[in-house]
Every structure is written in structure tokens, then in C-alpha cells.
Amino acid sequence: MKLFVGIDVSSETLDTCFLxxxxxxxxxxxxxxxxxxxxxxxxxxxxxxxxxxxxxxxIGMESTSMYSFHPAMYFQMDDELKEIGVHTTIEDPHRIKQYTKMYDMDKTDPIDAFMIADYLRIQRYMNSPVREEKYMALQRLTRARYQMVKQLVETKQHFIENLSYKCNTLKKELRDSDGSTTIFSATIMSLLTDDMSLDDMLQMPLENFAQLLQEKGRNFKDPEALAKTITKAIRSSYRLGAVMDESIDIVLGILVREIRSLESAIKDYEKAIIDLVESIPEYQYLTSIPGVGLVYAAGMLAEIGQIERFDDQAKLAKYAGLNWKRSQSGRRESEHTPLTKKGNRYFRYYLVEAANSVRRHLPEYRAFYQKKYAETPKHQHIIAIVLTARKFVRLVDTLLRNHQLYTPPRGYEDK
Structure with a gap:
């Protein structure tokens, strides 16, 4: 006889069914x-x-972030439960919800606990231990950084939106110029939030404007060319009325402060991540891959935990949501099936970001990306980079499972 303990976790209670x-x-x-x-x-x-x-x-429960963390760790680490071979698992709520939908039952906490226990009974649960504390600690940092990056992206989008009111052609002119300056450079953001108006900049002699830019940036190769680009953008942009202009200036000033604050916070997170991940030996296997830095390695390790939690690379890819459902009926099998994207979105994010960096450094991955890009009729980059990330999963799994550093395959060493 076997025992399945289903726990419906909330902030205050552990509703439990022993089945x-x-x-x-x-x-x-x-x-x-x-x-x-x-x-x-x-x-x-x-x-x-x-x-x-x-x-x-x-003993199993749904993954409910901070609510399930403490009881799961308690049961996983308890010596008495270890003695009798208790297995503790945290399950994807979506899978249990889909399983529960097959039965026309009321939704109450005791029924939810029963359904979790029944889900465990059919043995579709993750055959893996709860992650060790060091991975959970790392996960807190990497996920917090992820959220901060998303917030920074959103803030920059707001900045661009409001900038289009003040100087609607500046982004285009900077992009089309030969320089490498963007609207998010410290110089440009400072210039746009100074007390000086666009007309003041336009009336300033070119050499004086170039000198002002050099004083703000101090590292421009051709400040006069940048001054010409900005002046051209000002001339071709629409003008705002005085009231609207003042309002936009206030918004841009606040957004610039927020962007700088977020960028500083991300750097603090990255420093803490690097300090912690260096105490986890596996990071060396991932950072040995050209293009994978400590932050990307930490993000992947935080979500994977012990690689032994997964039977093989296919299970690891499925955990990230980088798998495609097979669609077959009779003799017909669809060649176009959607990505499931039901997995761990944090793991998927770091895998895709790392794969995008790796394909710039390794000829094997660059060639694979280019091949998939050429084969795709639309959304070329998105599809090609996701397929590259799926290929990258195999490498990650191999290095972690075999405790080895990256070595290029034959035929690519000298390319």
C-alpha cells in the first residue's frame, strides 16, 4: 500500500488529505x-x-510561491520523514487544475486537497526532490532581478512614448546616424531634462552645442556630428504649446530618475547574484560556454536546482516550456504545432537570453540560428532563437549532468 498526502496550501492553513x-x-x-x-x-x-x-x-502541494516554500522545505529536510523514505514534491498548479477539470466537483479546500492527493496517486508528479536551500536563495535574487529588468523595459517604453511628444524625430535621427549614441545615453537623457528648451539648443552655435555635449559625455569621438544630428531632429520635430511642454518635461525628468534608479538596483542585484553563485560549483560548467556570463548561469541554475531532478534533457526542456505538442490524427500529422509555454517562464527567459548570446560567440549555434531563420516565413528571429534555445538545453543538461566544462565539437575549434 502507498500513501499520498495532498496539501492545499494557503497563507494560513494546510488543508490535507491522506489518500x-x-x-x-x-x-x-x-x-x-x-x-x-x-x-x-x-x-x-x-x-x-x-x-x-x-x-x-x-507529500505533494501546488507551487504557491512563498506559501508553499516553508512547508515543502520542512518536510523535505525533516530527519524522521527521511528515515521512512518520504518523497516531497511541489507541482505545477496548471497541471493539477487541468486534472481537476475532468471531474465535475465543487471547489473547496478539502476537495482541492483530495484532488492533489489523487493527482499524486496516478504518479504524474515530478519525480524529483525539492531544490536545496542554496538554489532557492539564488532564485530569490535572480527572480527579483528579472522583475526589475521588466520594470526597466516598461519605464523606458514610457520614456520613448513621452519623448515623441517633445522631439518626435530624435529617436530616428540618432538611429540613422553613424554614431552609437541612443536616447537612453546619460548625455541625451540629461540634455532632454535640463532647463534648456529645444529652441535654446537650436539657437546655440554649433561649436558651443558640441562643446556642451562633450562636457556632458566627455567621450564622444565626434561631438559636432552628434550636435548636427540633434539639431536636425529638433528642426524636423513638431512643437508643443507651453503648458503641454512643461508637463512633458516633468514626466521625462521623473522617468529619467526612475531609469537611473532601476539600473542602479539591477547592478546591486547582479553583484549579490555573482557573490552567491560563486559558492555553487556548477556555475563553472555553464560559464565555460562562450557567451554565458555569471548572471545568465545563475538564472539557469536557480531554476534547475539539482540536475538530478530531471530524467533527461527532454524533461528539462519541458520544464522550461520549450517543447512542442505533437498533433496527429489518422495518417495526418501536423508540421506546425505551437510552443507549449506552460513551463517555468523564468527558466525560459534565461535560456533564451543565454542562447541569444551564445549564438554570437559559437559558430555551431550561429549556423543553426541562421538556418532556422532562413526556414521561417515570419517572426523569424523569435522562432529561430527559441529553436536555438531548445538546442542549447541539450548542452546545459550535458555539462551539468556530466560535471564537465565546455569543449567545442570537432570541426568548430578553429572557426
Whole structure:
């Protein structure tokens, strides 16, 4: 006989169903979501084990971020549960929800706990341990950085939107010029949020304007060319009324401060990530790949945890949501199937970002990306880079599983 303990976790309670493999509910109870409640739940599991001598015991719950973290770690690390071979797992809520939809049942906490236990009973759960604490600690940092990057992207989009009111052709003129300056350079953002108006810049002699830019930037190769580009953009842009102009200046000034603050916070996160990931030996295997820095390596390691959690590279790719459902009916099989994207979005993000960097450094991945790009009729970059990331998963899995550094395949060493 086997025991499956389904826990419906909330901020305050652990609603629990103890179910055997013959669909008999041995015990149901709601415990507080604290150390005393977890202790009582553990005690009940041990009590039932002494009575029935189970072949195996699985304790499972849905992944509910901070609510499931503490009880999962408690059961995973408990010595008494280790002695009787208890397996603790955290499951994807989407999968359990899809399983529950097959049954026309009410939705209550006790029923949810039963359905989780029943899901475990059919043994479709992740056959893997809960991640070790060092990976969870790293995950807090990498996910916080991810959220900060998303916030920075959104803030920059707002900046561009409002800039189009003030000087609508500046972005285009800077892009088309030979220089490497963008609207997000410190010089341009400072210039746009100074008290000087666009007309003041336009009336300033070119050599004086170029000198002003050089004083703000100090590293321009051709400040006069940049001054001409900005002047051209000012001349071709629409003008705002005084009231609207003042409003846009306020918005741009606030957004510039926010952008600088977010960029500083991201650097602080990256420093903390690097300090922590260097204590995890596996990072060396990933950073040995050209194009994979410490931050990308940390992001992948934080989501993977121990590579032994996954049976093979296919399971690892599925965890990231980098797999395609097969569509076959009779003799017909579709060649075009959508990406599932039901996996871990953080892991998928770091995989895709790392793969995009790797293809610029490794000929093998560059050639693969270009081949897939040429084969795709639309959305070429998105599809090609996702397929490149799927190929990259195999390399990540191999290096982590074999504890080895990257070595280029034969035929690519000298390219």
C-alpha cells in the first residue's frame, strides 16, 4: 500500500488529505501553516505509516510561491520523514487544475486537497526532490532581478512614448546616424531634462552645442556630428504649446530618475547574484560556454536546482516550456504545432537570453540560428532563437549532468 498526502496550501492553513492507492481517504484535517501545524501533519503521516507500513509516501502541494516554500522545505529536510523514505514534491498548479477539470466537483479546500492527493496517486508528479536551500536563495535574487529588468523595459517604453511628444524625430535621427549614441545615453537623457528648451539648443552655435555635449559625455569621438544630428531632429520635430511642454518635461525628468534608479538596483542585484553563485560549483560548467556570463548561469541554475531532478534533457526542456505538442490524427500529422509555454517562464527567459548570446560567440549555434531563420516565413528571429534555445538545453543538461566544462565539437575549434 502507498500513501499520498495532498496539501492545499494557503497563507494560513494546510488543508490535507491522506489518500491510499486504493482511493481510501485515511484522514482529512486542516493544519495551521506554521511549524506547529507542519509538525502535527508530519506526526499524522508517521502514525499512519506505523499502522499500515506503506511501501512509499509522497507529500505533494501546488507551487504557491512563498506559501508553499516553508512547508515543502520542512518536510523535505525533516530527519524522521527521511528515515521512512518520504518523497516531497511541489507541482505545477496548471497541471493539477487541468486534472481537476475532468471531474465535475465543487471547489473547496478539502476537495482541492483530495484532488492533489489523487493527482499524486496516478504518479504524474515530478519525480524529483525539492531544490536545496542554496538554489532557492539564488532564485530569490535572480527572480527579483528579472522583475526589475521588466520594470526597466516598461519605464523606458514610457520614456520613448513621452519623448515623441517633445522631439518626435530624435529617436530616428540618432538611429540613422553613424554614431552609437541612443536616447537612453546619460548625455541625451540629461540634455532632454535640463532647463534648456529645444529652441535654446537650436539657437546655440554649433561649436558651443558640441562643446556642451562633450562636457556632458566627455567621450564622444565626434561631438559636432552628434550636435548636427540633434539639431536636425529638433528642426524636423513638431512643437508643443507651453503648458503641454512643461508637463512633458516633468514626466521625462521623473522617468529619467526612475531609469537611473532601476539600473542602479539591477547592478546591486547582479553583484549579490555573482557573490552567491560563486559558492555553487556548477556555475563553472555553464560559464565555460562562450557567451554565458555569471548572471545568465545563475538564472539557469536557480531554476534547475539539482540536475538530478530531471530524467533527461527532454524533461528539462519541458520544464522550461520549450517543447512542442505533437498533433496527429489518422495518417495526418501536423508540421506546425505551437510552443507549449506552460513551463517555468523564468527558466525560459534565461535560456533564451543565454542562447541569444551564445549564438554570437559559437559558430555551431550561429549556423543553426541562421538556418532556422532562413526556414521561417515570419517572426523569424523569435522562432529561430527559441529553436536555438531548445538546442542549447541539450548542452546545459550535458555539462551539468556530466560535471564537465565546455569543449567545442570537432570541426568548430578553429572557426
Amino acid at each position: 491510499n492507492d486504493e482511493l481510501d481517504v485515511l484522514h482529512e484535517e486542516s493544519y495551521p501553516n506554521d511549524t506547529l501545524g507542519a509538525f502535527d501533519l508530519k506526526t499524522q503521516a508517521i502514525k499512519l505509516h506505523k499502522r499500515f507500513d506503506f511501501q512509499s509516501i509522497v
